[in-house]
Amino acid sequence: MASRLPFSSDRLFTIIFIVGLCVSATTASAGSSPPIGRFSLHEKNGRPCFLLDLSATCHVQYEKTDGTPATVSYPVPTYSQATGYCATEQYDPHASSIQLHFGDPFPTRGFNGTFALILNFQRDAPVMTHFWLNEVVSVHTLSPELFPDAKFPNKYVNTYSFGTYLSTSAFQSPRSYLCKRDKLFLLDQYVSEPPTNVTIHYIHVQPFEVQREGRFSQTEECPQDFLSTEEPPSTTTGPYTTDTPVIPVGHFVLHDDKGQACLLANFGAMFRVEYELTQGISRNATYVLPENCTLSGSCEEKIVHVTLSFDTAFNLSASFSSDGKAFKLVSLSVGYVRSSDHFPDAMYPDTSSIEELSNLTLMETDAGKSYLCKEPEVIKIGSNVTLEVLELQIQPFGVKNGSFGEANECNKDNSSTIAPPPTNASFTIVPASSLLPTNRTHTTVMPTLPPPVGPTEPLQGNYTVYDSEGKVCLLADMGLQFRINYTQQNGQIATGVVNVPVDSEVSGKCSESHTSLTLAFYDGTFNLTVSFALHEKDGDSNTYQWKGIYLLFVEVPSIFPGTQQANKPRLISNTSLDLLTTSAGKSYKCNADENVTVTKDMAILVRRVHVQPFGVESGQFSASEECAQDSNGPVDEIAIIVVGVVLFIVALCIAVIGVVGKRREKRMYIPLPSLLD
Known part of the structure; x- marks a missing residue:
């Protein structure tokens, strides 16, 4: 009688699983995406805290015994076991992770399982309204059943990649992220193993602030889902597209503090901005200066700044200087956001940039006259922006009776064009009278960027944040000034001084234990968030404090002259501050200046502060606790x-x-x- 070989249930499970993977892999290779699995994580009380719908395929490369490479592809099964953690105040409020284990009857053993796919998410601090996938990890064992002739059978391998993937925009309420287009992740960073690639075919994820009912919040869909399947236009014929835009020639008037016209301008402008696509090639976004843009700026005796803003995400700024005898254009800048409308399929969607030219000597004209140039002038600004200006007449000084002075016409052979116009570019010029009344005027508001002069004293702003029900949840009256260290081109450390304008765009977020105030100013070039936290002791809320500061800004030369990182984004943050400690239910008040070192590169001056981030009743400050400086004085x-x-x-x-x-x-x-x- 033949003896029976021992055969464990674990072994049977593994064989069945491997067979299933092989069948699934064969189906996937036939061109269809694997089915979508639904996974979730829950808090100890059973409340859902992480939602994920996912269809993905892992492509594992390995070395065979003869030294040749091979690849095995398998899908992530819909029956995978989900483990991980959600963001918590006790552990980490800014991170969450989901780990999908499969091919192992004991998924609780974590990374010792046969296969696993781990997705780690982060969100911004301290506002926590924007999240992204920052790490993808693949875990597998080179089992002979699935990896035939492997040189290292049953070897445990994990590969991973760091980055900013599947990123949402910043919103003031919870969002989920959805993408139906294939996204390939190359997992080969910092490991000596052959690379593992993961293709995510479909993902709908919400790793933070899940609703009690366990449903996805309002969805933000990836830009790729709105694109056609056609290939982008070829750029082999030159760096410009062959679009034929209509360029309106507008008439603009800037007024000084007394209401008198101090700058007149007639011109049309077209922007060509080169940007990277997700496919690894470049394309040009082309758009024009619209007739309904917003004019802002400032007029002084020796310098004039003017900015034209439009679509809430674009601007054109210019500065002129005068010695009393003549004036000239000394700087130009173009700011833009890579929106999906103007920058389809951008590699870095919804990010902003500012390109600037400084130390210019263009359009030199005698005082009291205007500069006139009918010929198109093409100016290359920074590395990515080409500005085409046409039908230009401008006078930034000595305007009398609201009319242009005698015209100083440009010399066509000696024009201010500092970049050759594209040979295949064409456009249509529309007269100003067909779009705008000739007496169109604009009111003067705060300039887009502060003039490059010595800092003034910060003014006290009055800021209010409302909760989701429209009730006041934070009040803050204060003046703020930043002193930021930066590196100049000569390697020296200098300091840029920035005052927060009183008319900054105000937003924020309120909860029972955390409140934040966000101030955006200079057309989004600076974005400041301060956060407050409520501290409990023995079950009672005793005090609150200013705990965090988060400043995202661009090193524009007008504020950081001679900077080594011109027009580059920069982030300074500190989430472990301990400032303005106040008893719960009261407001904090201090008339004395408070100087705070945020990091080694930034200090902040807080002037005449009166703040209450919790327990605001009827939209009014509660009884105040005065700072030690005021009470001791x-x-x-x-x-x-x-x-x-x-x-x-x-x-x-x-x-x-x-x-x-x-x-x-x-x-x-x-x-x-x-x-x-």
């Missing part, structure tokens, strides 16, 4: 006065006693003969 002054008065009285008493004593001496020691006389 009057006491010290009184003490000095009292001590001075006491010392004066003591000195006066000593003087009186001295005088009286001397008189007694004289009476006691009168010479005897004089008494006998």
